[in-house]
Amino acid sequence: MAKLINLKVFRNFFSSSSSGGILLLLCVVISLTIANTGLADNFENLLQTGLGFETTVIHLRYPLITWINDGLMAIFFLLVGLEIKREIVEGELSTARQAALPVLAAIGGVIVPALIYSIFNHNEARTAAGWGIPMATDIAFALGILSLLGNKVPIGLKIFLAALAIVDDLMAILVIAIFYSGELHWIYLGYAAAIIALLIIFNRLGVKSLWMYLISGAVIWYFIHHSGVHATIAGVLTALTLPTTPDATESPLEKLEHLLSNPVNFIIMPIFAIANTNITFESGMTQSLFSNLGLGIVLGLFLGKPVGIFAMSWLSVKLKVAQLPEGVRWPHVLGLGLLGGIGFTMSIFIALLSFDKPWLQAEAKFAILTASILAGIAGYVTLASYNKRSK
Secondary structure: OOOOOOOHHHHHHHHHHHHHHHHHHHHHHHHHHHOOOOOOOHHHHHOOEEEEOOOOEEOOOOOOEHHHHHHHHHHHHHHHHHHHHHHHHHHHOOOOHHHHHHHHHHHHHHHHHHHHHHHHOOOOOHHHHHHHHHOOOOHHHHHHHHOHHHHHOOOOHHHHEEEEEEEHHHHHHHHHHHHOOOOOOOOHHHHHHHHHHHHHHHHHHHOOHHHHHHHHHHHHHHHHHHOOOOOHHHHHHHHOOOOOOOOOOOOOOHHHHHHHHHHHHHHHHHHHHHHHHOOOOOOOOOHHHHOOHHHHHHHHHHHHHHHHHHHHHHHHHHHHOOOOOOOOHHHHHHHHHOOOOOHHHHHHHHEEEEEEHHHHHHHHHHHHHHHHHHHHHHHHHHHHHHHEEEE
16 A cells, blocks of 8 residues: 655645745845945955854854854755655655666766866866865756746656755765865764764654754754864754654654745745855956866756766666656656756855865856856756647
8 A cells, every 4th residue: 555645745845945946046136236236345244244152162153154154054954854854754765666766867967067077177176176066956946947837847857856856965965074074073073973862862762842853953063063074964964863754644854844944945045045146247257167167067067967867867767777757758857957957056055165265166156157047048948848849
């Protein structure tokens, strides 16, 4: 007998993510406007304003931009972790047969862009570390563009994209944790591990109070932040300890996911976009797209993503490891692969971890913005034109 799946959470997630993608686009316009007017210096000073407190024991005073990128983004990754666990327990990743296509497609969509970037930058000491930039997919933007097509695309394609993006996020999390962390401080990691173990015990004992997990998660964030591992990983680790069920009963995990989906998509990600896409356009900037860094990012996202996703999907279906969702045809997969090239916020996040020089960050952001716009337009046109031809 098939499992009863609580689809309400998925529907809410898809609705808020797709609408959030449209809001993100508006925030990008606002940020670019600020960066190219007289407000630019004042805005930069605002981002560097110190907030918080510190004592001889506790250090919690950081610039506003750090609170956004390390604090608010930890909540974003908490939501991502909840999505991953729910999909594994009761969703599109709950069986090997269901998980095969999005997992293999995501692997292709990660490996090929990273290889393309590395081809251009492996001998460049300043930019070689950015190989993780074109691996990421911005699910809010991708789902937002897909939502513009409405019922012109099969629901199976939307679910496929959501599942693929979740696997993509999982891989990005692993890459950040392993390759983009600083010098490790084991004592803080030990403290964090002890609290995580306590949360696992809570789970096993049937503790369902969200506050028990969230307060503990905040303490984990503090220790992870001081350990050298990027603080956003604390959100994922906390999420994986929350209890859930494989049936239609709303679990603590699903309850928290429902509570977070709108704040993340309509508050946190727009704030991140405004704070981190403030690119000041300068003469000759378009030439940077033809540098090794620019080509690695643009070709990695715009070419590598669709090639990797399509090739691995085709191979897995031909080898009978997986099957296409109902109503989905190969042109749909090509369009989906192009939408996967919308790296945007996730790619910018990894770019900030990859480079410490502002000019490299700006060059990477411009390349990400360019590639994401190209991928979004190409994906939309591909899916819309196939819908017309198939009528």
